[in-house]
Amino acid sequence: MTEAYVALEDGRVVEARARAPGRSRGELVFTTAYTGYEESLTDPSYEEQVLTFSYPLIGNYGVRAERFESDRVHPRAAVAREFTEDVAEWLESEGVPAVDHLDTRDLVTGIREQGAMECGIAAGPDATPEAAREELERCVPMSDHTDIGAQVSVAEGLTHNPEGDGPTVALVDCGAKGSIVDSLVERDAVVEVVPYDATVADIEAVDPDVLFVSNGPGDPENFERAAALVDEYAGELPLAGICLGQQVIANALGGETEKMEFGHRGVNQPVQDLRSGKVVMTTQNHGYTVAEPGELEVTQINVNDDTPEGLESDELEIITRQYHPEANPGPHDTLSFFDDVVAMVEGGAKPTPSAGD
Structure with a gap:
């Protein structure tokens, strides 16, 4: 069931499954790491970005606070081919939207060919493509975050x-x-x-x-x-x-x-x-x-x-x-x-x- 939409700067709106509800926006980037999702999600360097995992399954060894790099999740949203329940529940508890069941290979290829791009995300029962586009329109380029x-x-x-x-x-x-x-x-x-x-x-x-x-x-x-x-x-x-x-x-x-x-x-x-x-x-x-x-x-x-x-x-x-x-x-x-x-x-x-x- 489609409950989420990702609106991309190149004009596309990608359907996905909502794993943690909410609306968000940011610079869409990807990591090729196949382990360390807890460390990545708590890395302050991901502030104001939407993190896409290129590895298909994220969460296969649970979530443990002793592996965190800071006291909170920093990406504005998280995207994966599939999140486990542990990671989805963690992100929801942090108020960070998360979506999966989309072609992350296509997203990563697009970023490599066109560069990091702005995106908007709407996830949850009331999500619509228009809501995702609204978030995209509110994006601020990374260099304009002058007091990040x-x-x-x-x-x-x-x-x-x-x-x-x-x-x-x-x-x-x-x-x-x-x-x-x-x-x-x-x-x-x-x-x-x-x-x-x-x-x-x-x-x-x-x-x-x-x-x-x-x-x-x-x-x-x-x-x-x-x-x-x-x-x-x-x-x-x-x-x-x-x-x-x-x-x-x-x-x-x-x-x-x-x-x-x-x-x-x-x-x-x-x-x-x-x-x-x-x-x-x-x-x-x-x-x-x-x-x-x-x-x-x-x-x-x-x-x-x-x-x-x-x-x-x-x-x-x-x-x-x-x-x-x-x-x-x-x-x-x-x-x-x-x-x-x-x-x-x-x-x-x-x-x-x-x-x-």
């Missing part, structure tokens, strides 16, 4: 692992995944999470050894406060960034970013290190990329399309990655990135004051 950081960032600072013996990391929360914090804490770092719009005074208050810009949703050019922090501390503190963080750091240091046709979203993106020649598999979720690196050196590239995957500067003590080294979901080939971040601080920790200091 406010939707995903902490409102005030938080401290993780306050008794840690490692370096103090000021993590600028532009939509940080929980596993980034976990990866730093596992290396005994003290992680001071600050809001996406933190000021220099906020950073000075936590007295960090490293400034770290997180992943997040939307256009990196809209994260002007984070870029201002990079500009302020480049050359003064070691800097690190993941995903959106790489883009923000590049923009702050004379580089340029641009929107991709359909982005990289999945757990099998091949990345080559230009120094060693080694290729690793990575987890990715981004729709923007660095077009010009500015003051930074490109050290890693995507094997499929040559887009920058790693930027560095020995002089400024900067290291960034476009992919997600923390994975969750995905391969753990690049977890050593966090060791490299900690190693940027001499000795891996603040010096111990000598007697009499």
